[in-house]
Amino acid sequence: MGLRDILTGRTQVKRPAPDRLFAITTAYITLESEHGVTPSGKAAIVFQALATSDFESTLSEMEEVVKATGGESGTTVTTQDDAYGYRWMILCNPEGAPSVEDLAVGINAVSSSIETAGYGERLLCAVFAFTDGAPGAAKTGGSKIYFIYNYKRGEWYPFVPAPGGAEERSTERELQLKAQMGSEMPLEPEIERWFPLWGIPI
Numbered sequence: 677m678g679l680r681d682i683l684t685g686r687t688q689v690k691r692p693a694p695d696r697l698f699a700i701t702t703a704y705i706t707l708e709s710e711h712g713v714t715p716s717g718k719a720a721i722v723f724q725a726l727a728t729s730d731f732e733s734t735l736s737e738m739e740e741v742v743k744a745t746g747g748e749s750g751t752t753v754t755t756q757d758d759a760y761g762y763r764w765m766i767l768c769n770p771e772g773a774p775s776v777e778d779l780a781v782g783i784n785a786v787s788s789s790i791e792t793a794g795y796g797e798r799l800l801c802a803v804f805a806f807t808d809g810a811p812g813a814a815k816t817g818g819s820k821i822y823f824i825y826n827y828k829r830g831e832w833y834p835f836v837p838a839p840g841g842a843e844e845r846s847t848e849r850e851l852q853l854k855a856q857m858g859s860e861m862p863l864e865p866e867i868e869r870w871f872p873l874w875g876i877p878i
Contacts, residue, residue, distance in 0.1 A: 696830045697784055699861035700804055700823060704776045706860050711853075712810040713821055717774030718766065718878040721786045722800040725763040731795060735765075738789035742767065742782045749778045756877060762800060766878055779804065787827065799827040805878045808836070808849070821853070822876060831864035835872055843874050 707713040725731065735755075742753050742765075750770040757763050767782045769775050783802045790799055802825040822835040834853040838844040850870065854863055864870060 696832075696862050697787070697802060697825055698780055699832065700825070701777050701780050703823075703857055703861040704804075704806075707806065707857065711856055713806045713808055713853075715774040715776050716805040716807050716820075716878070717769035717771070717779075718805045719776075719779040719783055719803060720764045720766045720876075720878050721783050721802045722762050722764050722873075723790060723795075724761065724798040724800065725757070726795070726798070730793070734789060734793040734795070735763075738786050739765070741789070742785055749773075749775055751775075751778055751782060753782075758875060758877075764877055768878075776804065796827075801826050801873070803873065803876060803878065805876070821849075822873070824873065826864065826869070826871075829864060829869065830862065831869075832861050833864040833870040835870065837872075837874075837876075843872070845872055 704713075704715055708715070725735070739753055739755070742751075750773070752768045754766045754768075755763060756766070765786055767779050769778060787796075787799055787802070790796060804823045804825075806821040806823065808819055808821045819839070820837060822837075823832055824835050825832050834850045834857075836846040836849040836853070838846045851867075854867075857863065
């Protein structure tokens, strides 16, 4: 809930440079080649929707843009709302053809459209899904790793749900990823701000 609380404005932060999102497009190469962490071909952007015709029109337009730009690569776009009232716009590459670059371009198109329409404060985060193939991954963090980009902070952090379905996380694996990737991407330095997102639909 902490990350969602930031959206309410309780924490005042400066707007981050949008290009920080694209750090994932180079960092994943190191993740895959050196650490056995592979892209799953799925990403999502999370935001607080507004029940207004203007906001819904903005969403509809940007969904069409993402579908059009992802047409050549076969990227699909779907949306769903979670139990907290946040909307997830989910981008999926074709099976067996993950492209972090295409996903990042699509996510950036969505966030840019929301900001241009004047709703930037409603952006929560972007989430990129990975599969953990490192030795011992089944013991320390299960098979899923998420890298979460907090729009309010302009920083990334790893989130590793523990196996078994319970709302527990593998802090050990997350800290290991911090040590491995700290020089590759702008990671959130305050670990207490590594807020968990349970029920990620990717």
